[in-house]
Amino acid sequence: MKKIKVKKGTILQRKGDINTKVYYVEKGLLRSYTIDEKGKEHIYMFGPESWLVTDNCDSKDPCQLFIDAIENTTINVASKKEVLKQDPDLNPILRRLNKMQNRIVMLMSSSAKERYEHFIKTYPNITQRVPLKMIASYLGITPEALSRVRNELSKKK
Structure with missing residues (x-):
């Protein structure tokens, strides 16, 4: 994982991006959210210290979520490929999480x-x-x- 510091307000991912990153929050606070067609923001989750934050979309599909820093934040960043190389058993778990994320975002927005x-x-x-x-x-x-x-x-x- 690569350690980086991001300033409050930094957008790490935009809805529609192809997500390949997993963010581990060392210090600070991230959030993931979506914005519906009417412009209303729906927060999916907050990511405080020791939390992993990612969009659980498949690597070939556009992301549903924005991810940004709501405080100055230190994060460790890894690609999903690297994470799955270290533990291939995570793949079916990530697919199920993807389905749950899709359902939650749909219910919210x-x-x-x-x-x-x-x-x-x-x-x-x-x-x-x-x-x-x-x-x-x-x-x-x-x-x-x-x-x-x-x-x-x-x-x-």
Whole structure:
């Protein structure tokens, strides 16, 4: 790992970048966040001392998160490739973390309609197999809101 010092306000990663870095916070504070289409900021996590901060996107996909320093910060930086060379068993764990990160970011910044459309794409065969109240719970909305979304989408077909 390479030790670097970054000043408060330094952006280490932008949404849309191809992320290859893992940041270990030695001293200071990082944050990762996204900004939705309306310009609203949604903080995914803070990274204080001894925390690892990274965007868990696949190396071929654009990142979903910005990462910046909210204090003058000393970090150790390594590439994901280096980390995975040292411990290849981390790869399936990072893939699962990627899926969880995607879900959390979606719940924070997507509309109910967008969440439902994503659900249908992710689980095309499940909608007929589980009660709508379970789907609503998964999406973080009420069954009534899900009913409105489904009605809206059915009128567009």
